[in-house]
Amino acid sequence: MVKNTGRPGYLQIADDLREQIRSGALTPGAPLPSTTRLAERYEASLSVVKLAVGVLRNEGLVIGQQGKGVFVRESAAPAPPEASSDELTEIRATLQDLSERLARVESALSDRP
Amino acid sequence: MVKNTGRPGYLQIADDLREQIRSGALTPGAPLPSTTRLAERYEASLSVVKLAVGVLRNEGLVIGQQGKGVFVRESAAPAPPEASSDELTEIRATLQDLSERLARVESALSDRP
DNA sequence: GTAGCCAACATAGTTAACCTAGTTAGCTTG
DNA sequence: CAAGCTAACTAGGTTAACTATGTTGGCTAC
Numbered sequence: 245m246v247k248n249t250g251r252p253g254y255l256q257i258a259d260d261l262r263e264q265i266r267s268g269a270l271t272p273g274a275p276l277p278s279t280t281r282l283a284e285r286y287e288a289s290l291s292v293v294k295l296a297v298g299v300l301r302n303e304g305l306v307i308g309q310q311g312k313g314v315f316v317r318e319s320a321a322p323a324p325p326e327a328s329s330d331e332l333t334e335i336r337a338t339l340q341d342l343s344e345r346l347a348r349v350e351s352a353l354s355d356r357p
Numbered sequence: 358m359v360k361n362t363g364r365p366g367y368l369q370i371a372d373d374l375r376e377q378i379r380s381g382a383l384t385p386g387a388p389l390p391s392t393t394r395l396a397e398r399y400e401a402s403l404s405v406v407k408l409a410v411g412v413l414r415n416e417g418l419v420i421g422q423q424g425k426g427v428f429v430r431e432s433a434a435p436a437p438p439e440a441s442s443d444e445l446t447e448i449r450a451t452l453q454d455l456s457e458r459l460a461r462v463e464s465a466l467s468d469r470p
Numbered sequence: 471g472t473a474g475c476c477a478a479c480a481t482a483g484t485t486a487a488c489c490t491a492g493t494t495a496g497c498t499t500g
Numbered sequence: 501c502a503a504g505c506t507a508a509c510t511a512g513g514t515t516a517a518c519t520a521t522g523t524t525g526g527c528t529a530c
Contacts, residue, residue: 252512252513252514278481279480280479289515290515291513292513292515294481295514297481299415302412303415308480308481310480310481311479311480311521311523313481313523314480366484391510393509393510402486403486404483405484407512408484421511422510422511423491423492423493424492425492427511
């Protein structure tokens with residue numbers, strides 16, 4: 245599940261879960277799958293899942309309760325209606341373009357400092 | 358250094374560093390002590406120091422540069438803990454700004470290679 | 471029937487080890 | 501002298517193991 249892009253795995257998982265919360269797939273108050281489940285689902289180690297959950301916890305999107313689970317915060321509102329998937333894909337494409345151009349500039353700079 | 362309160366060590370260290378940034382003891386652009394130094398100073402393991410730095414990095418207060426160090430961001434404007442409704446427009450504005458700056462760099466490189 | 475114990479599962483924190491990769495200073499060699 | 505190598509440092513990512521602690525459900529003993 246976790247792809248071998250430059251982005252580290254624990255951020256990929258955090259991104260995915262964050263997107264599920266923003267899209268409403270995970271509604272406020274709903275529990276996330278347990279860390280072991282998430283590790284199986286994303287085919288990642290338990291450690292990276294715990295890191296990913298820690299990121300979301302740090303962002304205040306979720307709240308962990310020892311012994312029970314990790315729950316989506318009530319105030320975590322889903323994405324606004326104008327947030328269409330088309331815009332998201334366009335943003336991703338722009339980011340991809342910027343990354344590639346920046347990589348070329350960086351390599352050119354390292355060749356001729 | 359890390360006290361045995363209920364607050365976990367990596368958050369105590371993050372709090373302390375954040376306070377140093379906020380108070381001006383660590384000015385923008387200034388490097389934090391290396392992780393090994395911080396581990397010695399706070400008498401903590403390297404792991405908790407890395408967690409603490411990761412928290413600040415996630416908050417946008419510092420930027421880590423592999424091989425060099427971790428530096429206080431010039432515009433210490435932390436990311437909003439909660440997704441605002443116009444987050445998409447803000448992202449688009451950021452992308453626009455990045456595109457323009459990158460275009461200038463590219464043209465400067467092509468003019469003077 | 472119920473009170474209490476216990477096993478299973480949950481998050482959370484900590485530590486240690488290993489790997490990748492970038493930077494820098496200094497030395498060595500051609 | 502200059503190019504290049506090397507060693508020592510840096511951050512970052514991943515994994516595994518251990519501990520602590522809270523929750524839950526089922527079983528047992530009375």
